[in-house]
Amino acid sequence: MSNYNFFCPTRVLFGQGSLNEFHKQPMPGKKALLVISNGQSTIKNGSLERVKKELAAANCEYVLFNEVAANPLKSTVEKGAQVARQENCDFVVALGGGSVMDAAKVMAMFIPQPSDDLWDYAGGKTGKLKPLDKEPLPWIAITTSAGTGSEVDTAGVITNPDTNEKIGVGGPDSLFAKFAIVDPELMKTVPPKFTAYQGFDALFHSLEGYISCVHNPMSDLVQRTAIENIGKYLPRAVKDGNDMEAREAVAFANTLSGYSMITSACTSEHSMEHAMSAYHPELPHGAGLIMIAKEYFTFWINKHLCDDRFIDMARFLGKQEANDPMDFIDALVKLEEDCGVSDLKMSDYGIKEDECMTMAVNARETMGGLFMADPAKTTHEEIAEIYRRAYK
Structure with a gap:
């Protein structure tokens, strides 16, 4: 497009x-x-x-x-x-x-x-x-x-x-x-944990937009810059809140990820997290997104609908030698590890595995518009399975 x-x-x-x-x-x-x-x-x-x-x-x-x-x-x-x-x-x-x-x-x-x-x-x-x-x-x-x-x-x-x-x-x-x-x-006094949650929220706006079916040259420009800045600077901002070069770069990426939603759209990952925190409002939005991200993006990689875009995003996150879509998952997990958020668990926020279908239905019924931006159509069963694979 x-x-x-x-x-x-x-x-x-x-x-x-x-x-x-x-x-x-x-x-x-x-x-x-x-x-x-x-x-x-x-x-x-x-x-x-x-x-x-x-x-x-x-x-x-x-x-x-x-x-x-x-x-x-x-x-x-x-x-x-x-x-x-x-x-x-x-x-x-x-x-x-x-x-x-x-x-x-x-x-x-x-x-x-x-x-x-x-x-x-x-x-x-x-x-x-x-x-x-x-x-x-x-x-x-x-x-x-x-x-x-x-x-x-x-x-x-x-x-x-x-x-x-x-x-x-x-x-x-x-x-x-x-x-x-x-x-x-x-932003200097935002605690490390919430710096990470918020930074990943901004990141996912742009990652989702980059693989969405409504991506375009303008959104690509915005999203690439946002992804690159978060990949490079978010670990530094998490480690040292007074690192103003890092804070400024992440803040810039955040505003760009707002533009991402104007130039293209988030995808169903955001609908899925909204369903999680609709039932469990104590769950921070960014944390919920992190919990499901690996399995969510792996689902789309296995569809082979936008392999080149996943390779692009791996490179944007710093994995310059990337030549396989799964390299993106490696880069994403490394960023989670570098920011100390790779071990988040749904169960720590009271989410139970038997809620997966309930949340899948809720996600589509309440924010179905974002599903229309997905690379392809999905079923309730497929969305519930992403939750199940992500559950721990």
């Missing part, structure tokens, strides 16, 4: 110290809903205080909302929207990792709508997928981790525990952030 449709109007301020440029940007409103996680990281590392000062310097008020969990819930988005409506906020600022940006983005979409039920505007198995009644509020992304690329796309992954759905909500062009700040200095 050579055709592509690329549109990403978000201005990205990238690099060390770029948070200092926040107040110099045109503000899209006068009063922000400032969204952070329910943890302490932005308080302890000082980034929250810095953003408050930047908002003050930009002559903007704010209301703090600090209830976003690692896998943001439908009810949390609805509560944040209610706060914004009551406080007459006219834009949203996200300060945090992918979960915070996803939640804030969907809040920005939901705040102006007349409904109190987010699932009126969601898809999946049970959402009504109604058209938006009003345009979303503008929002600003300040990312403190390198994992999702959510600062440059238009959907947020939200969990509805009542229906065991973890799905992307949003999508209109009006949900692109007005501007995004990607400052690697804000």
Whole structure:
């Protein structure tokens, strides 16, 4: 495929110290809903205080909302929207990792709508997928981790525990952030384990996109650069969080992997992990992806549908002598080992082997769109078998 449709109007301020440029940007409103996680990281590392000062310097008020969990819930988005409506906020600022940006983005979409039920505007198995009644509020992304690329796309992954759905909500062009700040200095305090999980999440966006049936010259360009940077620099960032060259390279790869989702698409691996953490919300998204990656990509290698692309990806990850698709698996496993995440187990998060078919069905029913980007069609049985082979 050579055709592509690329549109990403978000201005990205990238690099060390770029948070200092926040107040110099045109503000899209006068009063922000400032969204952070329910943890302490932005308080302890000082980034929250810095953003408050930047908002003050930009002559903007704010209301703090600090209830976003690692896998943001439908009810949390609805509560944040209610706060914004009551406080007459006219834009949203996200300060945090992918979960915070996803939640804030969907809040920005939901705040102006007349409904109190987010699932009126969601898809999946049970959402009504109604058209938006009003345009979303503008929002600003300040990312403190390198994992999702959510600062440059238009959907947020939200969990509805009542229906065991973890799905992307949003999508209109009006949900692109007005501007995004990607400052690697804000990522220095991310613990090694989560640096690895987040980095692999970004990696899989690009690996999946590179073998997808919707790949194209533009996506190839983005994905190759992202894969190369993560392969070279993620182990260094995991080993030493203060290695700013490594932090910057991984942050760059993360934003590129956001562009990967705009220029092509993730494949069913992401649907499969969303099913895992829909039933087990304590499972970090990146960790779940790592757990199934080896067997997932081996499944496609055995189909021999894109052998050359797997050889490409092995070389992108540093295995320059690669000449066999399975060399990619060797390179991927080595990267996992170098980052200390090669021994993750589903069972450690309460996942049972007899859930494999349940998760396979859930993955397709709730995020079936990503299966359409796969190199070929699959069955429930094939997806369940990938889970079984990955299980430990």
